Amino acid sequence: MEDNRRDVIVEWLQEIGKAWLNSQCKDLDGRIPANVIESERRRISLLISAKDVLFDDCPYCRILAEGAGEQFAQGFWHFDGSHIDSLFEFSTYLTREEWETEQRRWQEYTEEFERRWARDHPAKDADRVKPGDDDIPY
Numbered sequence: 001m002e003d004n005r006r007d008v009i010v011e012w013l014q015e016i017g018k019a020w021l022n023s024q025c026k027d028l029d030g031r032i033p034a035n036v037i038e039s040e041r042r043r044i045s046l047l048i049s050a051k052d053v054l055f056d057d058c059p060y061c062r063i064l065a066e067g068a069g070e071q072f073a074q075g076f077w078h079f080d081g082s083h084i085d086s087l088f089e090f091s092t093y094l095t096r097e098e099w100e101t102e103q104r105r106w107q108e109y110t111e112e113f114e115r116r117w118a119r120d121h122p123a124k125d126a127d128r129v130k131p132g133d134d135d136i137p138y
Helices: 002-021 033-041 059-067 096-120
Strands: 046-048 075-077
Touching (some): 002 033
Antiparallel strands (some): 046 075
């Protein structure tokens, strides 16, 4: 009985997810989320106007929007991933195995780079930061 209920809930949630992914979304200026996701995965730029990036509830944005005639050209709407974890779910890899292989390759590359850097750029005693130093120069 419990398994049947769980299956019904999972199916219901999947239907809701599919419906949302394939419906116009107000938060995406009427775009369909599945299309936006596919464009991003394929690195296809989405065009927006300057008015699209202004917030309606901001008085300064409203003033800018009123004055934003033809002088503002089209721009690109993109999600650059700068604040997204580099998890498989956000990657362009089709399988977790491909993603894991790439993660291992990057880890090996990084370790090799750091070994070479340490060898080719030995730190002077004055440059070394000791644990607990609060006077770290930036």
